[in-house]
């Protein structure tokens with residue numbers, strides 16, 4: 001018992017030390033420069049900007065927007081953001097013609113939508129933001145629905161937790177809450193994605209592009225090493 005407590009104290013000390021590395025990062029969303037804070041479980045040191053609360057994936061999206069006129073392509077669009085994240089909203093709302101946030105949980109966003117059965121018309125949305133949502137749901141259903149509501153030249157911005165060394169996503173049939181935490185890292189996650197995520201998106205009728213920042217950008221902006229942001233456009237037949 002005492003040994004167990006000591007071991008846990010040692011682990012907590014190690015976590016705090018690793019989370020307090022004195023390297024300055026820059027936020028690609030709010031321009032804050034300084035120490036970033038830990039976030040997540042297991043904790044990711046230097047994950048969160050203390051000024052705008054952005055995480056690695058949000059700052060990565062900001063870099064893509066700043067590149068090659070991508071931001072201009074989002075300007076004046078009708079944007080739908082599932083499970084909205086404040087840092088992303090801060091990036092995109094000012095550029096949009098309309099910006100609507102949606103969530104399955106009443107009160108968590110402007111409108112209630114079930115991503116597996118979206119109560120919106122075919123082809124009615126120009127840009128969809130779907131960040132860290134698909135690992136919670138029947139992704140085949142959700143991706144088909146995203147494809148259905150997206151207009152012909154629309155864009156879906158997709159981010160998922162992924163293990164890039166894995167060829168195939170890891171899932172278990174009907175996982176219990178304990179299994180979800182153990183295997184997928186969160187009580188409401190039902191899979192960890194591998195590289196077959198891209199094929200899953202293609203199977204729903206999308207063409208897929210990927211964006212990875214440079215190693216220098218990963219260090220400068222405190223991004224996930226090897227993290228990829230996916231951009232899906234309706235496949236033309």
Ligand SMILES: [Zn+2]
Pocket residue numbers: 027028029030031032049050051052053054
């Ligand atoms: Zn920031």
